[in-house]
Amino acid sequence: MPTLSEHLLGRLTAPLAPVDATLAARHPGDPGTRQPVHTCYVSAERFHPDVILEWGESAREALAEHAGSPAELADAVGLGTVTGAGAAGAAGAGAGQAGGGPGEADPALAERVHAHVLRTLSMDPIQDLRVDLEDGYGIRPDDVEDEHAIAAAEALRMASAAGALPASYGLRPKSLDPAVRDRGLRSLDLFLTALAGDDGGPPGLVITLPKVSAPEQVTVFLAVLDELLPRIDLRPPAVELQIETPAAVLALPALVDAGRGRVTGLHVGTYDYSAALGIAAEHQASDHPAVEYATTLMQLVTAGTGIRVADGSSNLLPVGSTDAVRAAWRRHAGLVSRAWRRGLYQGWDLHPAQLVSRHAAVAANLLAGLPTALARLSAYAEARFAGAVADEPATARALAGHVLRALDAGLLDDAGLATADLDRAVVTKLGGRAG
Known part of the structure; x- marks a missing residue:
């Protein structure tokens, strides 16, 4: 039996009730809607x-005039630097080539970024x-x-x-x-x-x-x-x-x-x-x-x-x-x-x-981080729904946020989620969005 009674604990914690209400009102969380880029x-x-x-x-x-091909666009926006492939500074000073070597953009990534830009x-x-x-x-x-x-x-x-x-x-x-x-x-x-x-x-x-x-x-x-x-x-x-x-x-x-x-x-x-x-x-x-x-x-x-x-x-x-x-x-x-x-x-x-x-930069950042985000979120979801927590809920929410942004951008679909043993309802819930 606990030493402190429920009645006593209730009396001691009663001053927190208005604090709880104030904190809940001031911190309702993310609105759970798509954020424009x-x-x-x-x-x-x-x-x-x-x-x-x-x-x-x-x-x-x-x-079309200045970067008509995926390789040219990758070079034009410094895609290797944008995705962290190169050693140049985060401000994008490096050129980045579409080739796959150090500081260069992966050709498959360059193709997907170019297609996304054209579509968008x-x-x-x-x-x-x-x-x-x-x-x-x-x-x-x-x-x-x-x-x-x-x-x-x-x-x-x-x-x-x-x-x-x-x-x-x-x-x-x-x-x-x-x-x-x-x-x-x-x-x-x-x-x-x-x-x-x-x-x-x-x-x-x-x-x-x-x-x-x-x-x-x-x-x-x-x-x-x-x-x-x-x-x-x-x-x-x-x-x-x-x-x-x-x-x-x-x-x-x-x-x-x-x-x-x-x-x-x-x-x-x-x-x-x-x-x-x-x-x-x-x-x-x-x-x-x-x-x-x-x-x-x-x-x-x-x-x-x-x-x-x-x-x-x-x-x-x-x-x-x-x-x-x-x-x-x-x-x-x-x-x-x-x-x-x-x-x-x-x-x-x-x-x-x-x-x-x-x-181009939005697509590059989403695509570069997507495989890891899907894998980690899938592992978290499987462990969580099995009753064991494999990762912090806050981390899972951040991972789900990345996946949701990829869905918003059209860089991921339900079939892609399914390959990671995820579905939109699970990701939406973990990401804190309204269903």
Whole structure:
């Protein structure tokens, strides 16, 4: 018989009941939905209903012109470096050849990556889309910005009607800084009012609030949405915060608290944040130690909350000669891979041709780690369901996360799962997703 009675233990542990409730509310876990691999920003004046098709076509043209074969693409994105085959740095500085030797990409892997990029650029080139009225748009006369905000919303509705919208899309208005606050909120109102129409607007809406510096800004922004949404009968959007000021990094816990469970993402603003720290332009990048420190803090504060953290962009655009395009692709792919190794599975893309290096790097990382993930997850599942734990549940969840991302990307199917004695239901359960 236990020494302490159940009644006594119940009395001693009673103070933990409110703590349990608070922790459960603050840390509900990952939302269990597919996470886009990127967010693509398109300036409002360039936005039109076929922008996704246009980006996909432009990316395919860049691929055909500058890396038409699997071997050329493997070389162009430094595939051997991306997958860790070579000794070059994680930022993707090495060239990587398609041959299979040290620092080179395996030819079979190169074939699969190339096929994935072609398929994705045709069927799913953009997974998350933002109309940009902030830095990528600039300051325009009021009547011009009014027109662009409304036209962009109408274009999104047309794209939705044509079945051409990704699962998530939205707007980045200007910030709540005093100089642009009124302009940003006016554009937000015009955009959302036009988007709502008479049916509540297309699902999947996300609003990105840039240059957040204080929790009060988050509170006010949500209050504005709370006043506006019922008046126009718009579906409630998800809200993301761009972390691009030192004040925001220092206030991360308060920003998350101010989000009241409605903030779904934190996106680092690489260049604003780097500049604010006095980092020279030539060194501003998402793999700078100062930026990585910020994203690590963002991951720490949001762990278990369901808020996802996204890496920044590469400002080295793949334009010009083949050598210049390949250099930009190699750098971008290296940054994407470095972010993936750090648990950052989403970033920004600013140019159609960056879709080539984005999807190539994603495929390379998923495929390179997939055999091991399947084998370890299969061993875990077999032991667990037999009553013995072969590995930590947290590790199994991470392994399942890798497999689920491969399924999301179309790099794995049910037949492939079956060869590892797994099925989608088991992987979904172990990965913490809703069935």
